[in-house]
Amino acid sequence: MPNSSEKIILKGMLFDADYIDAGGKAWVRLWIKTEDGGTVVVYDPNFEPYFYAIVDENYDINLIREQIEKINGIKRTEIVKRKDYGRERNVIRITANFPKNVPNLREQVKNVEGVLEVREADIPFAIRYIIDKGLHPMDGVECVVEPIERKLRYPEYIAHEVKYVPLDKEYPLRILAFDIEVLNPEISVDPEKDEIIMISYATGASENEVGIFISENNEKKLIEDFLELVAKYDPDIILTYNGNEFDWPYLKKRAEKYGITLKIGRDGSPLLIRPAGFIKEARAPGRALVDLYIIVERDLPEVKVKTLKNIAQYL
Incomplete structure (x- = not known):
């Protein structure tokens, strides 16, 4: 609850967006950078997850709407007009109680007789908010x-x-890059048994700090030292090279061996690694985890063997 009735105007750069569960209600959470390089968090409790059902015009849309409203987890429905391949038609807008319910509700709505298809149910809740509000990540808010x-x-x-307001100045960002090294005489390494022996890092701050954590037969402390660095330096962006496929999953697996949770998120949440098509994606609320290998793979086809050393020499 607000601890003050005073309303203020806050301006900054929208850096990240997600949502939290606030007692069974979804609150959009905006991570906003301020012009002095600080971070603030803004919650919007007034946005709800929704999607659309396209109905066969040979059916009574009101009867289908009544059937959909009986599905558990649906908060309300309404008939609205939407463009369908350039032609305006009536569709059913379905508001869910909670974003995580949407995938299941989508499948149930699909099975209602007279529903031709379900649309916009696969748009993540925070992205839906950004679209509807006309916001732009890394731009003004x-x-x-x-x-x-x-x-x-x-x-x-x-x-x-x-x-949305246009950004009228550059906002300073805190950047951390890191790379892990694993010791194994074989060609491939195994996170089940092969320890991390070193983590090298560099910051993008004015001091341009460069450092190395060395295991010295204490991998647990090595991982704890790295997490302490992340917490203390509090980077906006963490850079890796093939980190989504190697560094992050490997570090997570080795941390689990010692009962350590990789609390990388700015809210203290653990690192999330999830599939993104044919690749993996590392996520942490409030931070951008950027895998430079993905950018290199896309933008530098002229470099045939894309090792970090080769790319560094090329650039």
């Missing part, structure tokens, strides 16, 4: 907010209004 009791290490606010 203006919020009318009230401060609330802080639970994170950053100032937190409840939003009354959120809108």
Whole structure:
């Protein structure tokens, strides 16, 4: 709950967006950078997950709407007009109780007789919010907010209004790059048995700190030292090279061996590694985990063998 009735206008750069479960209700969470390089968190509790059902025009759309409303987990429905391949038609807009319910609801709605297809159910909740609000990541945002009791290490606010404004200046970002080294005389390494012996890192701050953590037969401390660096330096962006496929999964697996949770998220949440098509994606709320190998693979076809050393020499 707000701890002050005073509303303020907050301007900054939208850096990341996700949502939290606030007592069974989804609150959009915006991670916003301020012009002094700080981070603030803005919650919007007034946005709801929704998707659309396209109905066979030979059926009574009102009867189908009634059938859909009987499905558990649906908050409400309404008939709205939408463009369908250039032609305006009536469709059913379905609002869910919670974003995580949408995949299951989508399948149930598909099975209702008279429903031809379901649309926009695969758009992630936070992305849906950004689209509907006309916001742009890494661009300006203006919020009318009230401060609330802080639970994170950053100032937190409840939003009354959120809108896009063009960014009129550069905002400083804190950047951390790291690379792990694993010892194994064989060609391939196995996270079940092969230890990390070194983590090298560099920051993008004005001091341009470069450092190395060495195991010295204590891999557990090596991992803890790295997590302490992340917590203390608090980077906005963490750079790796093939980190999605190697560094992050390997580090996560080795940390689990010692009962360590890789709390990389700015909210203290653990590193999330999930499939993204044919590759893996590492995610951490409030930070951008950027795998430079993906960019190199896309933009530098002239470099045939894309080792980190080869790319560094090429650039």
